[in-house]
Amino acid sequence: MSFKLIKKDKDTKARCGVLSTAHGDTKTPVFMPVGTQATVKTLSNEDLLRSGTDIILCNAYHLYLRPGEEIIKKAGGLHQFCGWKGPILTDSGGFQIFSLATLMKASDKGVGFSSHLDGSKHFLTPEDVIRLQRSFGSDIMMPLDECVHYPCSKERAADSLRLTTKWAQRSKKEHGLNARQLLFGIIQGSTYPDLRREGIEKLLEIGFDGYAIGGVSVGEPADLIYEIVDNATEYMPEDKPRYLMGVGTPADIFEAVSMGIDMFDCVIPTRNGRSGTAFTEEGKLVLRNREFSSDFEPIDRECKCYTCANHYRAYIRHLFNTDEILGLKLVSLHNIHFYAKLMDNIRTAIKTGRFKTFKEKFLKNYNS
């Protein structure tokens, strides 16, 4: 289990590498489709493989609530349960507890919250969350963290960072010398560069298999996200994978890759897919729109995905217009393929020393 840097870009901080896990290797920079409930909504594992996906993200909070730890354990772990044979990263649920559930209290001990499903009360310690992901058999585990909203006062952000750091220490201790499952540290600190830096230094002292930037894209403007990321990657170690949590749009990904980010996850391609918005190299296409009602072209002529090989825009618009579920799947499939292909192109561009040109060309052509 390791992370190998293969190539560093000469013009930007972009890099290209391979992350090895117990369930296979992943080339970076990589985009991980979000499969919160142990399924990337509307897509089968075969769909994912065919669209070039090799690692997915699941969510410990959601799976803890349903179906619960016992059932997944009985199945033989998350991979057995959902049938995905490749690497799985599980998010701790920190973000969900602070956004979805009703937070009761966050203390040194852990976090008390009320389920977003039925209001039932729960209490999880950082150790619980590690044990949960251990029994899931996650390839990459994320520790419990506290995610603050934007804007956030410096005082509040500093307090929160202290809590997240303490939890990180305890998570690492609980994780021990488990080499089969990687454990990443999560950098918080809101929009304050000095807090972010302090957070990174503390995490480095503890020592993790990778480092994630959390607490971004919580309402702040895109430029501010880039500032935070650019600053953070200055202090993140070169020899460990860097993961930007919850980001982003194709433009965000280009910027973050330029700043040295290796891993991404975001609901955008699948959520937008379910609302009929497709990604293309020219920008987003809202396929629900009337202008496509008689458009007998694929979403993207150059695209090699199943959807583009077999269906017209007019048909997809019809499916959305009539609330047929196939529409959700066809556009999700295309979007996941688009993201996978985009990352593949980015990796190739970095390897061949053409990343800067590729990025400029892409962004010039892409209407965001």
Add this chain to the structure above:
RNA sequence: GUGGGUGUAGCUCAGUUGGUCAGAGCACUUGACUGUGGCUCAAGUGGUCGGGAGUUCAAGUCUCCUCACCCACC
């Protein structure tokens, strides 16, 4: 034929004793969506209030005529 009821946006309907009464929901149109419930949110296009004539400063609202549909009784 007689009596009663209903006609307001594409659909289902609110609209007090005449005076911000031209409205809602859905549909439709256009956006948004960044560690996910398929949701949701925002904005927008729709109507000579079945038609006509009166009363009044003022009429979906009151009066009369008329048309359409529904119900009951002959």
